Amino acid sequence: MTFYADLHIHSKYSRATSRDLDLENLARWAARKGIAVVGTGDCVHPGWLAEIRAKLVPDGSGLFRLRPEIEAEIERTLPPACRTPVRFMLSTEISTIYKKGDKTRKIHHLIYAPDVASADRLAMRLARIGNIASGGRPILGLDSRDLLEVTLESGPGSYLVPAHIWTPWFGALGSRSGFDYSIEECYGDLASHVFAVETGLSSDPAMNWRVSFLDRFRLVSNSDAHSPGKLGREATRFSCAPDYFAIRRALETGEGYGGTVEFFPEEGKYHMDGHRACGVRLDPKETLALGGRCPVCGKGVTVGVAHRVETLADRGEAGIVPPPTAREATSFVPRPEILSELIGNGVTSKAVAAAYDRATSILGPELSMLGEVPVEDIAQAAPLLAEAIARLRAEAVIRQPGYDGEYGEIRLFAEGELDRRSPGDLLFDVPLQRRSRRPRVQVR
Known part of the structure; x- marks a missing residue:
């Protein structure tokens, strides 16, 4: 099994x-x-x-x-x-x-x-x-x-x-x-x-x-x-x-x-380099150019996972052949985060919790819905969720990396895209809310 x-x-x-x-x-x-x-x-x-x-x-x-x-x-x-x-x-x-x-x-x-x-x-x-x-x-x-x-x-x-x-x-x-x-x-x-x-x-x-x-x-x-x-x-x-x-x-x-x-x-909170206290997120090349120092306060930045892998890697990013010990690896976005983006309320809000319960009762456990339930079946219950899952499975996501203990953000829809949705796209009868996204982290 x-x-x-x-x-x-x-x-x-x-x-x-x-x-x-x-x-x-x-x-x-x-x-x-x-x-x-x-x-x-x-x-x-x-x-x-x-x-x-x-x-x-x-x-x-x-x-x-x-x-x-x-x-x-x-x-x-x-x-x-x-x-x-x-x-x-x-x-x-x-x-x-x-x-x-x-x-x-x-x-x-x-x-x-x-x-x-x-x-x-x-x-x-x-x-x-x-x-x-x-x-x-x-x-x-x-x-x-x-x-x-x-x-x-x-x-x-x-x-x-x-x-x-x-x-x-x-x-x-x-x-x-x-x-x-x-x-x-x-x-x-x-x-x-x-x-x-x-x-x-x-x-x-x-x-x-x-x-x-x-x-x-x-x-x-x-x-x-x-x-x-x-x-x-x-x-x-x-x-x-x-x-x-x-x-x-x-x-x-x-x-x-x-x-x-x-x-x-x-989405992990140590993926990129940076200094959270100053709101600074850096890619490895920027960190090296700055001598490992925060450009705002001059303190040492936290070197993230992407940089550390680059330091220890003896293989390039392109054309990686998985080793014999490897098996399938699939990237998902947790269902509460998807519902939060679709509805426009926080992950811990009552609206998201209600939508999660409804999705579970209709479509079953979260991991099977994310990876196994046919998109067509999801669309019968929630067309907007089905579109989100289709994008997720295609890895067509928008990524804002985390750094120095700050979680990143993965989105499935561009800014303003969901505001144009019609009433027919409603998710489990939960109305879409007006969205106010978190301010983007400034990269200096």
Whole structure:
């Protein structure tokens, strides 16, 4: 079977996350998004692990499901097309900060475990090193290599994936604290146990294929969701059984690995270089011409993912041949963002929420609507949405890149284009609103 997995998320115990990030809401939103397997996130946090024990039960495959009575209650709140099983994989993100070589390294890692006993052993070992109860993503003074060793010793089947490897501040290859030549630099003599890396929101597989030392890794994408509604904005596609060990084997061998669905990388908040405090966004050539300094205040700019890939790439942009480990990569815009553009209200507005619910009840889960439901079927319910999806699938989008922690913007219609629409183009009976777009970021 083919399914989507989103294996990098957080819980309500992490910093700067929604209080709605509980297991019930994760299951509800995963079903609405079309995610079959979702990470638990934060599985070494004592409070969250206690909730996992109370609300989840093993399903016999190394994955977990909500207790039957909780699952039945969630199912009653979902439209029929979304009433499909959701499974959980025990996961956590760990931040390590340590000195190595001439740099202070700040690296984020994703860790997965097939059972609670392994998560317990992992938590006990990490608790001897630092405070794992202060937040869902603990910060530890531990070398990346040693964290990998602790992971492997926690139980058979536990594994580690370097998180958002290009992020400037916390990626294994990031410009601020990462490594310059390989993943092996980061994980040392245990690097052969790393078989997948996470691309992050600001890069896509094609960018990673330019760096030959990444050829041996499967590329995974995940949402890094800090609220339930952000689930599935990136995900990994599998064509194996929804089983912990089958998923691990797919990433290690390629058997059952189906590729990724992605943000357009320009939407990621570290795609381009820049200095957010001064509203300055730069492409790599501009950064080099300015000596890496902000043209407004003179401070150093944050070097983004596109620049960092260019620095480490040993292949050009044109004519890239995907490596043997590669599979299909598809770029999407999350459905709430599409509806927000069409209606003219904010992503979190009641009008967009109502349109999202209506779209889900008629067209099914978000990821299948974005990529699989025939445009003709969408047009019968919402002609304007159908046109947007057709443009999306053709990658006919307008891109305004993100930089220095500021998300970019992907649009499907040009300025003023939607203002000329007729009443026959209304979306699920929701009237189009007068639009006032956010001011464009000035590039200096």
